[in-house]
Amino acid sequence: MKLPNSFVNLELENRLGQTIRLAVQHVQFFGREYVFVKALTQQVSSLVAKNAEHFAYQLREIFQLDARRFEMIEMRGFIETPNLWRWRFEWVGTSPISPRCEAISALNQHTQMLRLLDMAEQPQSAIA
Numbered sequence: 001m002k003l004p005n006s007f008v009n010l011e012l013e014n015r016l017g018q019t020i021r022l023a024v025q026h027v028q029f030f031g032r033e034y035v036f037v038k039a040l041t042q043q044v045s046s047l048v049a050k051n052a053e054h055f056a057y058q059l060r061e062i063f064q065l066d067a068r069r070f071e072m073i074e075m076r077g078f079i080e081t082p083n084l085w086r087w088r089f090e091w092v093g094t095s096p097i098s099p100r101c102e103a104i105s106a107l108n109q110h111t112q113m114l115r116l117l118d119m120a121e122q123p124q125s126a127i128a
Contacts, residue, residue: 006025007024009022009024010023012055013058020051022055023040027119033065033070034072035063035071035072036073036074037055037074037075046076048074052101056096057094057096067094067096072086072087073086084103084113084114085103085104087099087101088100
């Protein structure tokens, strides 16, 4: 299985100023702005964890999001059975600080996040 077509490949800068490509999907749901991210290559450790603040800043700018409504959801592992990690930040102006990451392990929350991706994949007329 591959990533849904609703994902786009974006080039972001990591903390060292190097260009990194991530698959990204932005979904709005009940007043929240979810940005799903997936590293395009398998990493020994989380690429997002090492660069969370840098990626959050750039993604918020790209999608022009209100920081108070922004949540970054990292997809790790296989697409068929992804592990989901929720990233939250404290914001000072437009700068994210104090990144916190938690696994989305509750089955109902995990299922809800995957449904958000399915909704983004459907044409808007099918959702209404």
